[in-house]
Amino acid sequence: MIALLRVLAGLAGWAAGFSLLYGVHGLACARGWWAIDIGPVDLQRVLLVAAWLGSVAVIGVWTRLVFRAPAGALPLLDWLTRASAVVGLVAMLVSGLPVAVSRQCGADSLPPAGTPGAAVGFHTMGADRRAVAHRVIRDVGEMTAMPDSSARSDFC
Known part of the structure; x- marks a missing residue:
C-alpha cells in the first residue's frame, strides 16, 4: 500500500498544486485583488506566483528524495515512483507558468x-x-x- 502511495505522490502533488492555484485564482478574481498594486505587480499575481513556486518547491523536494532513496524490492515500482515524481514536477512547472506571464481574470x-x-x-x-x-x-x-x-x- 505504501508503495502505491509513493508511485502516486508526484501526480498527487501536481493535482494539489494545481487545485491551490485554481482556488487562489478564483478567490482573487472574486475579491478584486487584481486591482491592488504591490510595487510593479498586483496582489493577485504575487499570491499566484508564490503558490506556484511553493508547489514547485514541494514537488521538487519530493523528486529529489525519490531519486536519493535506496532501491526497493520491486524495480518497477521504483521506476514508476521516479517517473511520477518527474512528471508531476514538469506538469506543475508547465501548468503554473501562465500565472506568471499572462493577464488574470479575463x-x-x-x-x-x-x-x-x-x-x-x-x-x-x-x-x-x-x-x-x-x-x-x-x-x-x-x-x-x-x-x-x-x-x-x-x-x-
Whole structure:
C-alpha cells in the first residue's frame, strides 16, 4: 500500500498544486485583488506566483528524495515512483507558468454583453484598475439588489 502511495505522490502533488492555484485564482478574481498594486505587480499575481513556486518547491523536494532513496524490492515500482515524481514536477512547472506571464481574470477578452465588466469597460487596457474594480463592485451590487416590497408582491 505504501508503495502505491509513493508511485502516486508526484501526480498527487501536481493535482494539489494545481487545485491551490485554481482556488487562489478564483478567490482573487472574486475579491478584486487584481486591482491592488504591490510595487510593479498586483496582489493577485504575487499570491499566484508564490503558490506556484511553493508547489514547485514541494514537488521538487519530493523528486529529489525519490531519486536519493535506496532501491526497493520491486524495480518497477521504483521506476514508476521516479517517473511520477518527474512528471508531476514538469506538469506543475508547465501548468503554473501562465500565472506568471499572462493577464488574470479575463482581462484579455471582452466580457459578454450585459455583464458588469462590459458595462464599465473592464477590457480597456489603459483603464485605472482600481476605478474599474469599484465600478464593477457597484454594478454587481445594483444587479443583485432585492426589489422593493411592492415589486415583491408580483412574485408571490
